[in-house]
Amino acid sequence: MTPAFRNMLLACAAIPGAILAGAAHAQEFYTGKTVNIIVGSDVAGGYDTYARLFSRHLGDNLPGKPNMVVQNMPGAGSARAAAFVYASAAKDGMTIALLQPGAIVGPLVDKTMKANYDATKFTYLASADSGTRVCISLPNSHIKTFKQAQTERVIVGAAGNGASSRDYGFLHKNTSGAKFEIVSGYKGMADILLAMERKEIDVVCGLDWSSAKAQRPALVRDKSLNVLVQMGVDKNAELDAWGAPEIMSFTQGADNRAIVELIVAQQAFGRPFVMAPGNPEIAVKQMRAAFVSAMKSPALLADAEKIGLDITPATGERVQDVVQKMYQTPERIVELASKAIRE
Numbered sequence: 001m002t003p004a005f006r007n008m009l010l011a012c013a014a015i016p017g018a019i020l021a022g023a024a025h026a027q028e029f030y031t032g033k034t035v036n037i038i039v040g041s042d043v044a045g046g047y048d049t050y051a052r053l054f055s056r057h058l059g060d061n062l063p064g065k066p067n068m069v070v071q072n073m074p075g076a077g078s079a080r081a082a083a084f085v086y087a088s089a090a091k092d093g094m095t096i097a098l099l100q101p102g103a104i105v106g107p108l109v110d111k112t113m114k115a116n117y118d119a120t121k122f123t124y125l126a127s128a129d130s131g132t133r134v135c136i137s138l139p140n141s142h143i144k145t146f147k148q149a150q151t152e153r154v155i156v157g158a159a160g161n162g163a164s165s166r167d168y169g170f171l172h173k174n175t176s177g178a179k180f181e182i183v184s185g186y187k188g189m190a191d192i193l194l195a196m197e198r199k200e201i202d203v204v205c206g207l208d209w210s211s212a213k214a215q216r217p218a219l220v221r222d223k224s225l226n227v228l229v230q231m232g233v234d235k236n237a238e239l240d241a242w243g244a245p246e247i248m249s250f251t252q253g254a255d256n257r258a259i260v261e262l263i264v265a266q267q268a269f270g271r272p273f274v275m276a277p278g279n280p281e282i283a284v285k286q287m288r289a290a291f292v293s294a295m296k297s298p299a300l301l302a303d304a305e306k307i308g309l310d311i312t313p314a315t316g317e318r319v320q321d322v323v324q325k326m327y328q329t330p331e332r333i334v335e336l337a338s339k340a341i342r343e
Contacts, residue, residue: 029093029282031064037273038071038085038097040078042188046211048072050128050271051098053309057300061290066094074188077162078103079115086117086276093283096125097274101266106162108327109263109337113162120327121277123284124319126291127269130312132232132239133168135205136212138193139224143202146228146250149178157192157201158184165192167341168206171263172229174340175256176247180205182343190215203228208270209239210310217308231264259337262329269319270312288316 037055041047048070055068073081078100089095104122107115137143143154149172158166166184173180183201186192192204193215209230212220219225227244230236235246251260273291275284294300295313304311314322 030066034067040081042074044190045188061293083116091278123275124316125273127314128271131270132236135228137226164206176250214308
């Protein structure tokens with residue numbers, strides 16, 4: 001037997017062992033570990049509800065079944081959480097984040113935003129909801145329709161810079177002629193809805209329809225909630241049945257329509273989970289696969305239905321592609337959009 005032939009046999013014999021070792025390493029990566037889910041919004045809001053849903057089910061779909069812990073880090077429309085995960089969290093595969101889409105689109109369209117991260121370099125794991133956003137008022141509000149909002153003064157509640165409630169409020173004011181007076185600074189959507197109940201404000205915009213159903217299910221069930229307008233990448237059959245008009249029916253002019261299309265495109269990833277760049281490849285691969293499995297699992301879907309959450313998933317690869325294409329938007333449209341989402 002020649003030395004070359006002997007070496008080939010030895011290499012072939014080693015292959016099964018290498019495969020088993022690789023499988024064992026994959027199984028062991030998350031075994032006995034704890035994964036932190038950083039939520040870029042306050043407790044009790046829609047994003048927090050989604051994060052806690054996945055904290056109950058995602059670990060069961062990961063090899064090694066790690067523990068899952070949710071940590072809230074509100075601020076600047078999730079930009080604070082995005083910066084922490086991007087630059088400060090350990091790159092060991094044990095930290096993921098659920099961000100508001102505004103934190104991803106903000107650095108593109110808000111030139112006043114000083115983002116300490118590059119949104120195009122995040123590793124996108126999945127989006128749990130590719131949904132529709134709405135402007136709503138409660139039954140106690142005198143504002144019932146968007147047409148009213150184009151002729152009457154409307155107090156609109158919003159969170160801080162980068163939050164969808166603020167961006168969409170200014171977007172409609174500047175592209176559809178709504179007579180919105182934006183009052184920002186609320187901690188999150190839960191506080192905004194309470195302020196609406198106290199009649200401190202009239203309307204909120206940029207609210208995900210899935211969040212409205214989860215946070216005010218009785219009002220949705222009896223259809224006493226006023227849906228002034230809907231905006232989404234695709235039409236929402238449920239809201240169509242309600243008679244909720246689409247935002248484009250109030251948006252005049254080619255430039256304004258292009259602005260709205262750019263901002264609304266972020267809804268293709270309504271609940272995006274991310275990892276910072278530089279995490280182990282095995283962690284990215286296992287996390288992406290776990291999200292796909294979890295969002296198909298009967299246990300998670302039943303839990304989501306029980307608490308009124310929609311699951312309309314997008315893969316991490318799909319979200320990554322949409323983000324890259326958004327950042328290739330012509331600069332002129334980006335500049336116009338940047339002006340449209342602020343005073």
